[in-house]
Amino acid sequence: MELNKEVLVLLFRIEQKIRYLFIGIITFSVVGSSVLLYLVLQKNIFHNFLELSVQYASQQDQKANLYLNLIAETAKLLSNDQDVIEALQNPRFDSALVNRTTNKLSGIQTSNVTLTGITIYGLNGVCYRSEAIGLAPNNPPALEELKAVPLFQNFVASGESLLWWVRSQRTMELPIYNANILDGLMTLALKIYNHDRELIGYLLADLRITPFLHFFKDQREKSEVYVLTATGEPIKGTTNEIPDHLFQDIKKLAPPANYYITKDKLNLCIPFAIPYSSEQIIKVISLTNLYLRLSGFLLLLFCVDILLILSGVKLSGLLAQSVAQPLGALLKKMQKQI
DSSP, X not given: OOOOHHHHHHHHHHHHHHHHHHHHHHHHHHHHHHHHHHHHHHHHHHHHHHHHHHHHHHHHHHHHHHHHHHHHHHHHHHHTOHHHHHHHHOSSXXXXXXXXXXXXXXXXXXXXXXXXXXXXXXXXXXXEEOOOXXXXXXXXXXXXXXXXXXXXXXXXXXXXXXXXXXXXXXXXXXXXXXXXXOSOEEXXXXXXXXXXXXXXXXXXXXXXXXXXXXXXXOSSSOXXXXXXXXXXXXXXXSSSSOOHHHHXXXXXXXXXXXXXXXXXXXXXXXXXXXXXXXXXXXXXXXXXXXHHHHXXXXXXXXXXXXXXXXXXXXXXXXXXXXXXXXXXXXXXXXXXXX
């Protein structure tokens, strides 16, 4: 005995409701859990990325400072050298003393490939410099020109005995005076005292800035490094030009802080102060690769969700049939008895 049409329609509707209800539950559970999982993992991954980036950059900064300390301590050894002190105080020209002094300056310069020149100035008007090496001759400015630089004037008037500053073609305060050095210089200025702690002169040491900036470069992640003045103007960087939108964001940054996220959320900026200097280092790490990896993870979740939902659709059909078939058989028996 066949079931009448109304009963068949009722069974079909029950089967469809069970199917749709099961699909809805599976879809809501899968999508909801995936969204929650993605948001939690995204937050943790982003937080850990920022924390590890700052820690790694701090380690790079420590290595860079050790490098500057090495240069500074080497310069201090020269400033305390007896021949150097005598050369700056001796009113008469002594060729043997001059040769020993210039040889020591040249020896220190050749011991470090990043050094382009070492010069000592005496307040009595003498000036001694290291010898030229290759295509980077040491052509230092005269002491009068040096004293005309406001930054150096402040250094002379201050109680500090050491000063670092960065120079390139862009700097107004004592730009690079050597046309063969186009990548910029870091200059160390050091006061020289005699044994009675009287100021007798200055030491000027120039070193290429590129090796220093590469202390902050990353091998795997895309990053750039820039040197900014105290007013936020770019002096030098690992790229020729800093993008204008990024430059405008960096200029608005207000230290102190461990890091900044730019307005477009595409770059992480980590600032570091250069010791004994008014300039600062800004390390800019692109977040594009991080977003691409998170997008890849989201795509993987989407594919898994599609598979689970398709599996749910298949299971919903089996579940609906497992309910509808016994119910249909039961109604059939009831019709027979009637």
